[in-house]
Amino acid sequence: xxxxxxxxxxxxxxxxxxxxxxxxxxxxxxxxxxxxxxxxxxxxxxxxxxxxxxxxxxxxxxxxxxxxxxxxxxxxxxxxxxxxxxxxxxxxxxxxxxxxxxxxxxxxxx
Amino acid sequence: xxxxxxxxxxxxxxxxxxxxxxxxxxxxxxxxxxxxxxxxxxxxxxxxxxxxxxxxxxxxxxxxxxxxxxxxxxxxxxxxxxxxxxxxxxxxxxxxxxxxxxxxxxxxxxxxxx
Numbered sequence: 001x002x003x004x005x006x007x008x009x010x011x012x013x014x015x016x017x018x019x020x021x022x023x024x025x026x027x028x029x030x031x032x033x034x035x036x037x038x039x040x041x042x043x044x045x046x047x048x049x050x051x052x053x054x055x056x057x058x059x060x061x062x063x064x065x066x067x068x069x070x071x072x073x074x075x076x077x078x079x080x081x082x083x084x085x086x087x088x089x090x091x092x093x094x095x096x097x098x099x100x101x102x103x104x105x106x107x108x109x110x
Numbered sequence: 111x112x113x114x115x116x117x118x119x120x121x122x123x124x125x126x127x128x129x130x131x132x133x134x135x136x137x138x139x140x141x142x143x144x145x146x147x148x149x150x151x152x153x154x155x156x157x158x159x160x161x162x163x164x165x166x167x168x169x170x171x172x173x174x175x176x177x178x179x180x181x182x183x184x185x186x187x188x189x190x191x192x193x194x195x196x197x198x199x200x201x202x203x204x205x206x207x208x209x210x211x212x213x214x215x216x217x218x219x220x221x222x223x224x
Contacts, residue, residue: 034212043200043215044154087153091212100146100154 004088004101011107018075020104022088025069033064033071034089038103044087048073083108112137116201116216123223129174129188131219133201136182141203143184144213145176148198160184196223 005023012018024033032051036044048055050062050071061074075082088101113136123129135141145157156169158176166176173192177185184201198220202213 032212036213041198041218041220043202043218044213046212046214049212100156102153 004090006086006088006101006104008102009105009107011109012078013109014079015077018078018082018106018108020073020075020086020088020106021070022073022101023070024088024090027068027090032091033062033068034091035060035062035073036087036089038085038087047086078106078108080108080110082106112203112214114201114203114214114216116199116219118219119217120220121222123191123221125193125223126190129186129191129195129221131186131199131201131221133184133186133216134182135184135203138182138203138205140181141205143178144202144204145184145186146200146202148200148218150197154200158186191223193223196221 003026006020010018010020032049034049035047037047038044048057048060048062050064052064052068055062063072063074071088073086083106085103085105087103115134117132133143140162143160146154147157148154157172157174158166158168160166160178163178163181166178173195174186174188177187179185186199188195198218200218201216204213
């Protein structure tokens with residue numbers, strides 16, 4: 001059973017690049033890695049998803065090494081509005097069993 | 111486009127009272143549906159998921175139950191609420207398994223049991 005581990009919190013400054021790493025040692029061959037962003041009193045919002053190597057979209061990049069036992073969400077040039085909790089999720093492809101990590105509280109300062 | 115609705119947005123209920131939270135999805139067919147609970151300052155705990163009408167899987171033993179009477183309707187219920195049932199309840203949907211289960215969340219219901 002895959003379990004994800006993330007740092008509890010991180011701090012950074014506007015304009016910096018932020019990298020949040022998630023460990024998922026027991027990830028299976030067909031599992032995907034998904035990252036979500038959550039603001040207070042709102043539902044999580046999908047950021048990015050990947051299976052291997054690198055994925056990039058308009059808001060983030062996701063780096064997954066060859067062994068897939070970890071992944072790194074990269075947020076380029078963060079702003080104050082990026083202050084939120086970020087969740088790493090390993091999604092089983094063969095079942096609907098979902099395990100959310102405990103989340104990383106990211107605080108961006110001016 | 112797909113949208114997901116939850117109601118009510120907030121709810122205050124006394125201990126021992128019943129509960130019914132509703133979630134509906136528009137713009138998609140045969141979605142996987144999920145109920146999560148989030149305690150204050152904590153992560154998301156998966157409570158139930160459903161891959162089709164009448165098909166409910168429970169992740170944790172608890173005071174709650176779920177039903178899926180229609181393809182795009184998911185209901186969370188309790189016969190008698192406990193103080194520990196307080197929290198932020200989130201409904202989510204995803205497409206078929208095998209595509210990473212990318213989930214889309216509703217706005218949530220804030221439940222306070224007094």
